[in-house]
Amino acid sequence: MPHAIIAGTGRYLPDNILTNHDLEKMVQTSNQWIVERTGIQERRIAGKDVSASDLAVPAAKKALAAAGVAPEEVDLILVGTSTPDMFFPSTACFVQAKLGCVNAAAFDMLAACSGWVYGMSVANAFIRGGQHKTVLVIGAEVYSHILNWEDRATCVLFGDGAGAVVLKASDTADGILAANIFSDGSKSELLFAPGGGSRSRFTPELVAEKRYTLAMVGNSTFKIAVKMMADAATKAMKENNVTPADIKLVIPHQANLRIINAVAKQLGMPEEHFFSNLQKYGNTAAASIPIALDEALEQGLVAKGDLVLMVTFGGGFTWGSLLVRL
């Protein structure tokens, strides 16, 4: 059975920086509160006319260049996003057209912050089964468009960006060793964007009341996230008879530094083995792990042959883990 190996990565962040001090002028918050409770110092905000595919395309171009893969060679594009360009066509179809990936099927993975890990899991299954050989898996989000900028409990947390990975079929034993995804729809109302879908269609009232924006019960989400991320990480290691000491770097979803540190504690691993860049970007939802992976590779924190564990959690609830030998 072929293995899915990571052949190239890329990221794209909008230039515009919104600092905690900028937010102090917009809502009743403080740099101190945001840093102490989340670790976030600043985030990137896309222009008001920028869509998810606009961020996805430059990230994907960098990943393709790093992999030495031409657009025509890509046979599948998966975009993890919960801020799609529109309901349909999928953002992946827009990406396909903009990149000229004329031989690729394309669809989105709607699993909130877990969308990219879900995409990696689906891509892995397609590659292992022989159906696809060269897959672009992208996480791309413009959460700034679905935030309530008057709600201090949520607007300080998120940022915009995109990350991309090229997966290729290989007959080596490296690549994705475990890809686990989970969900629990019974807790959907703890983290959701309720308005604008077929249940609660766009009306002038819905827009006026900002019911299309993200709403979260932060505290409950925090506790469940820690448990599920630790469980998913443990499962990926156990399946492969791997111990925490074998892992070169854990790349967790970048929601909150306190969540990351709590997961490290539960796993009995040093915090220094966990990558974080949420200080600069906030929570970029489905884009957070591929952006972080690209930065970790660029910084030389991981290299070919290293074992990397990635673990995510998001609205749905959805969560999952990936164990990869680079």
Ligand code: UT7
């Ligand atoms: O990406 C998907 C997964 N996302 C997550 O996992 C996020 C999970 N949740 C969290 O990261 C944290 O729960 C938050 C960062 C959202 C909140 O931190 P917390 O320690 O759970 O605070 P809290 O919600 O319990 O709020 C504590 C206090 C409240 O005031 P009172 O009621 O104690 O007077 C809030 O009103 O902090 C207040 N507060 C703020 N104060 C200043 C909430 N947001 C802010 C703010 N600035 N931005």
